[in-house]
Amino acid sequence: MKTTILTDIEGTAGSISFVREVLFPYARRALPRFVREHGKEPDVRRWLDQVATEHGAVCDDAVIVEVLQGWIDEDRKHTALKALQGLMWSEGYRREDFTAHVYPDAVEGLRRWHAGGHPLAVYSSGSVPAQKMFFGHSDAGDLLPLFEAFFDTEVGGKREAASYARIATRLGHEPGSILFLSDVVAELDAAREAGLRTVLVDRLEDYPQPRTGNACNGHLRVESFDAITP
Numbered sequence: 342m343k344t345t346i347l348t349d350i351e352g353t354a355g356s357i358s359f360v361r362e363v364l365f366p367y368a369r370r371a372l373p374r375f376v377r378e379h380g381k382e383p384d385v386r387r388w389l390d391q392v393a394t395e396h397g398a399v400c401d402d403a404v405i406v407e408v409l410q411g412w413i414d415e416d417r418k419h420t421a422l423k424a425l426q427g428l429m430w431s432e433g434y435r436r437e438d439f440t441a442h443v444y445p446d447a448v449e450g451l452r453r454w455h456a457g458g459h460p461l462a463v464y465s466s467g468s469v470p471a472q473k474m475f476f477g478h479s480d481a482g483d484l485l486p487l488f489e490a491f492f493d494t495e496v497g498g499k500r501e502a503a504s505y506a507r508i509a510t511r512l513g514h515e516p517g518s519i520l521f522l523s524d525v526v527a528e529l530d531a532a533r534e535a536g537l538r539t540v541l542v543d544r545l546e547d548y549p550q551p552r553t554g555n556a557c558n559g560h561l562r563v564e565s566f567d568a569i570t571p
């Protein structure tokens with residue numbers, strides 16, 4: 342059985358600066374208009390209502406927009422925010438306002454592993470539709486056909502071991518046959534607790550201070566996908 346590669350997106354396959362300097366500001370700007378134009382559609386309303394309920398049952402959309410913009414500024418990994426961001430980004434990708442940054446070594450690695458018969462999957466805080474738009478509209482073109490499964494925080498939080506156990510079950514693969522790649526040690530800790538193999542992707546462009554010794558908490562550390570052997 343070939344090792345399955347499960348990859349994170351931000352800081353691992355693509356740069357943190359693209360997410361924080363392009364995607365987040367785009368969604369922040371688009372929010373007021375998006376909620377005005379689409380706020381009554383059931384697929385949008387359910388998320389706005391969830392935010393409203395969690396924020397003391399606010400019923401004014403303008404307040405919900407402010408709450409969501411605050412969450413974007415704090416980089417909250419909230420499932421409702423991520424779902425709404427994904428809907429707004431899909432407009433941006435379709436209108437060709439931007440393409441998604443994927444590191445060249447990640448593009449090469451993903452293509453190489455796919456060609457070698459390794460199943461590929463994604464686990465990101467970004468919603469599954471946002472993940473598909475990201476890889477479908479990357480700087481390197483459409484990378485979507487490389488992947489066989491996508492997981493977001495609807496499967497559970499990225500710092501909880503149970504999420505990785507669920508992913509292994511849904512993939513139908515033993516935890517020990519899955520290699521999880523991430524830039525966040527707490528995520529790797531949770532994956533290791535569930536029995537997955539782990540690699541800390543420590544990109545100098547994203548993390549100018551290399552994480553060494555205890556900071557890696559025993560996870561294999563690499564600076565690019567070139568150094569990963571599944």
Ligand SMILES: CSCCC(=O)C(=O)COP(=O)(O)O
Nearest residue numbers: 350351465466467471472475
């Ligand atoms: C799907 S691209 C946008 C990623 C995103 O919104 C995010 O919060 C990144 O989190 P990750 O788990 O990929 O580090």
Ligand SMILES: [Mg+2]
Nearest residue numbers: 349351352524
């Ligand atoms: Mg990440």
